[in-house]
Amino acid sequence: MSGAAVVPSDRRHQPSSRLALIDASDELAKALRDCLSQPGLQLVAIAGSEPFASKKFEGFVVDLRNSNADQILETIRSSARNRRAVLFGVYADPSQVRRSSKYGINGLFLWPIRRADVLRVVRAAQTLLWHELRRYARIPLATEVELIVNQQTFHGVSREISGGGMSINFSKLPKAIKAEKAEVKFVVPPGRVVTLHGDVCWVYEDDNLLGVKFLPEPEPLVPVRAWIDDYLGIS
Numbered sequence: 001m002s003g004a005a006v007v008p009s010d011r012r013h014q015p016s017s018r019l020a021l022i023d024a025s026d027e028l029a030k031a032l033r034d035c036l037s038q039p040g041l042q043l044v045a046i047a048g049s050e051p052f053a054s055k056k057f058e059g060f061v062v063d064l065r066n067s068n069a070d071q072i073l074e075t076i077r078s079s080a081r082n083r084r085a086v087l088f089g090v091y092a093d094p095s096q097v098r099r100s101s102k103y104g105i106n107g108l109f110l111w112p113i114r115r116a117d118v119l120r121v122v123r124a125a126q127t128l129l130w131h132e133l134r135r136y137a138r139i140p141l142a143t144e145v146e147l148i149v150n151q152q153t154f155h156g157v158s159r160e161i162s163g164g165g166m167s168i169n170f171s172k173l174p175k176a177i178k179a180e181k182a183e184v185k186f187v188v189p190p191g192r193v194v195t196l197h198g199d200v201c202w203v204y205e206d207d208n209l210l211g212v213k214f215l216p217e218p219e220p221l222v223p224v225r226a227w228i229d230d231y232l233g234i235s
Helices: 026-035 069-078 094-099 115-129 218-232
Strands: 017-022 041-046 059-063 086-091 107-110 144-149 152-161 165-169 181-188 192-204 209-214
Touching: 017 026, 026 041, 026 115, 059 069, 069 086, 086 094, 086 115, 094 144, 094 152, 107 115, 144 165, 165 181, 181 218, 192 218
Parallel strands: 017 041, 017 059, 059 086, 086 107
Antiparallel strands: 144 152, 144 181, 152 165, 165 209, 181 192, 192 209
């Protein structure tokens, strides 16, 4: 993966985005600063005990390994100022991702973090960070997904979702081909489990990524599209 800048280097048109590091250890804060020393992105370290919910941030980094992670995520998503902020989570174990699915985390950093991975995740969310929500059809969302193809069940983590489909990352890519029937089961914030049917629409073996196009099932798609509209502030 390229180490290209997350955002364009032309400062004349560069928007500013504040990314809060909540309860980040010195080690984690340093690692993230080394990865994200980019124009227009201001990293702000905040202790979990500080009243951060009343301040406006475009994004948050929450260490899902911490015992107070759920409380912090709930505070962010309950905040009138920040409930649509981009959420990044740092994790070391898949159970930490599973526990946080209902909060709509947009991107995940596996600890120990690697610069290339951090840049990829932030790049995928940069349109959200820079206030272009209504033009962004695909929403970065990292939630555990159960995929069934060929009567076999696989577990992965979503990367992006839209009202028409989703991309899923796997530690080991399932054997699937384009147009193959698929079923996906995952949690839609704030905690509803949905099961959708569709077709495999692409497979990227080098990245262990697979795309599923949802079938036009109006009722099952209601919570997915409702969450996307709410997240984007579309009435």
